[in-house]
Amino acid sequence: MVSFRERFVSFINNRWLVFVAAMWIQSCAGIGYLFGSISPVIKSSLNYNQRQVARLGVAKDLGDSVGFLAGSLCEVLPLWGALLVGAFQNFIGYGWVWLIVTGRAPALPLWVMCILIFVGNNGETYFNTAALVSCVQNFPKSRGPVVGILKGFAGLSGAILTQIYTMIHSPDHASLIFMVAVGPAMVVTALMFIVRPVGGHRQVRPSDGSSFTCIYSICLLLAAYLMGVMLVEDLVNLSHTMIIIFTIILFILLIIPIVIPVSLSFCLEPSDPAEETLLPQSERVEPRKSEQEVHEVILSEVEDEKPKDVDLLPASERQKRIAQLQSKLFQAAAEGAVRVKRRKGPHRGEDFTLMQALIKADFWLIFFSLLLGSGSGLTVIDNLGQMSQSLGYDNTHIFVSMISIWNFLGRVGGGYFSEIIVRDYAYPRPVAMAVAQFLMSIGHIFFAMGWPGAMYIGTLLIGLGFGAHWAIVPAAASELFGLKKFGALYNFLTLANPAGSLVFSGIIASSIYDHEAEKQHHPHHHLHTGGSIFAGLPRVDEPLKCEGSICFFLTSMIMSGFCIIAVVLSLILVYRTKIVYSHLYGKSSASRLQILK
Numbered sequence: 001m002v003s004f005r006e007r008f009v010s011f012i013n014n015r016w017l018v019f020v021a022a023m024w025i026q027s028c029a030g031i032g033y034l035f036g037s038i039s040p041v042i043k044s045s046l047n048y049n050q051r052q053v054a055r056l057g058v059a060k061d062l063g064d065s066v067g068f069l070a071g072s073l074c075e076v077l078p079l080w081g082a083l084l085v086g087a088f089q090n091f092i093g094y095g096w097v098w099l100i101v102t103g104r105a106p107a108l109p110l111w112v113m114c115i116l117i118f119v120g121n122n123g124e125t126y127f128n129t130a131a132l133v134s135c136v137q138n139f140p141k142s143r144g145p146v147v148g149i150l151k152g153f154a155g156l157s158g159a160i161l162t163q164i165y166t167m168i169h170s171p172d173h174a175s176l177i178f179m180v181a182v183g184p185a186m187v188v189t190a191l192m193f194i195v196r197p198v199g200g201h202r203q204v205r206p207s208d209g210s211s212f213t214c215i216y217s218i219c220l221l222l223a224a225y226l227m228g229v230m231l232v233e234d235l236v237n238l239s240h241t242m243i244i245i246f247t248i249i250l251f252i253l254l255i256i257p258i259v260i261p262v263s264l265s266f267c268l269e270p271s272d273p274a275e276e277t278l279l280p281q282s283e284r285v286e287p288r289k290s291e292q293e294v295h296e297v298i299l300s301e302v303e304d305e306k307p308k309d310v311d312l313l314p315a316s317e318r319q320k321r322i323a324q325l326q327s328k329l330f331q332a333a334a335e336g337a338v339r340v341k342r343r344k345g346p347h348r349g350e351d352f353t354l355m356q357a358l359i360k361a362d363f364w365l366i367f368f369s370l371l372l373g374s375g376s377g378l379t380v381i382d383n384l385g386q387m388s389q390s391l392g393y394d395n396t397h398i399f400v401s402m403i404s405i406w407n408f409l410g411r412v413g414g415g416y417f418s419e420i421i422v423r424d425y426a427y428p429r430p431v432a433m434a435v436a437q438f439l440m441s442i443g444h445i446f447f448a449m450g451w452p453g454a455m456y457i458g459t460l461l462i463g464l465g466f467g468a469h470w471a472i473v474p475a476a477a478s479e480l481f482g483l484k485k486f487g488a489l490y491n492f493l494t495l496a497n498p499a500g501s502l503v504f505s506g507i508i509a510s511s512i513y514d515h516e517a518e519k520q521h522h523p524h525h526h527l528h529t530g531g532s533i534f535a536g537l538p539r540v541d542e543p544l545k546c547e548g549s550i551c552f553f554l555t556s557m558i559m560s561g562f563c564i565i566a567v568v569l570s571l572i573l574v575y576r577t578k579i580v581y582s583h584l585y586g587k588s589s590a591s592r593l594q595i596l597k
Contacts, residue, residue, distance in 0.1 A: 011265035013198045015138035016211065019146065020257045021194040022131035023215075025083075026153035027254060028184040029127040031090070031120075032064040033158030033407070036384035036400045038180065041173040045101045049544060050386065050517070052110055054510035057382035059114035061498035063093075063121030067491055070125040079130045083192040086126025087185040093120020094181035101174045120181070127188060128154060130195055137197040145212050148415045148471060152219060155411055155467055158404030159226045160250065162397050166233065167247040169240055211260050219412065222253045227405050234398040351482030357489055362480055365573040366430070367496055370473055372566035373437040375500015376444065376559040377466030380458075382505050383552070386513065390551040391450055399455055403463040410436070410467025418472050422479075426586040428577045429476045433469060434570035440465035441563035448556035450549025465563075479584060480577060504562070509555040516551050517544035 043053050073082045093116045099105035139146045165176050229246045357363040385396045418432035443461030446454040477489050
């Protein structure tokens, strides 16, 4: 019999406990998605115009995307140390902003406010990095599902935190900033010693598939529940007691996944730590490095030596020719009759360094397509509070929550459907990104027109498309440029987010909004009747507000056009990478593996 103490130790070191704790951290890590809810109170309290608010949004986006320091500290410090640094940054940054907004601290210049927003939101990069690093090491054979679920919870965190804030029911809207400063820091501090590598590769069980299915089911149920609750709260005047009940059910859904590590540790017999020795020799011993290098060189050499007209042949004949060429090259290299030439740089599908990728056209196609598509979506997220107010909606939190939910489903759905495209049809993954960008272009048109219900449809399309980018782009980058330097490649691609926000939100959206607001408050410029030159001016201490769909009409149409350009760039990338994906996922790839065995 196994003692309770042994079972408890097994529970503490269970990789599923680490995964669940990482999910909880991620559920409050997406604090940047709440900027649309906190920006109106910052704007009104500090008398900012829309351009100044947009600069705060750019600082927020930079803090969310610049994760080089977090990645470096996660390699030097233990993960709990990196999490503690992130919690401290989050608390100091947003805590100071709360003190300024509520008048408890003196007002600071705009550039200092940008630094505080950057510092507060940069704590999120530590949460994301620690959660992903620990869980990828614990689930080395299930990286796709693990990353998708964790990134999905980060996208869903905006809706989760908004529902918790609704339960607090504070008449002071600045209390949301206080919750953003304190809430994530408390959760991360409580869980920071649990999230760590625990040798998960030795904890593989036959039930892992059903455990992932359970987690996916809970995620979808959670998203559907939050959507239903948000719609009910927006359409029906509920009592505070009902809101508390809805929030308690939300907490129950978040806690349910803990059943998996509890059942594995306390209800089932613990696995034998030495069970790895029972694996076949081929699964325990990795191929020799020299053998792997020969295989890689042969595969890439085929790309150089095959006749140009091979790709024009029917599929069956093309696979036969390539298989024959591979066989000859491998035999010749093994016998030493032919010296396989070495290339100056890797081919697509092999491991690139960042400097090698930066000179490739495909890498920049991904970057600019992401900048136009994801950047336009982030502009909507950052300005969602002002967009909903301009169309006459009092409760801006409902749209912040909805776009957070659709963002979550976009990440899950984008990864799922793009995987079908490459696995079942061997077609380039970026085609799914083109579809997402086309949907976003339609969503921007709905925002521009301001039709009844357009905010609901617009948040649906923009949220799905924006979320899909962050499931498709990392996978496509790893397929085209390898996994060896994936961290550096991914961190560079994420810079497309703040770059797009800087141009689209910081220059275009804010300038047009302030221009339209000034026109509305200076009616004498647009009337033929006389009147005082100061007739339409607001009081000096009031920020300009714009009303009507005209406030974001031109901005949304420009964003829609940018999304169409992004579709074209994605389709060019699809055309350029057809052969690469055919080699990676086509039937010919299976024949290659058979030849090399």
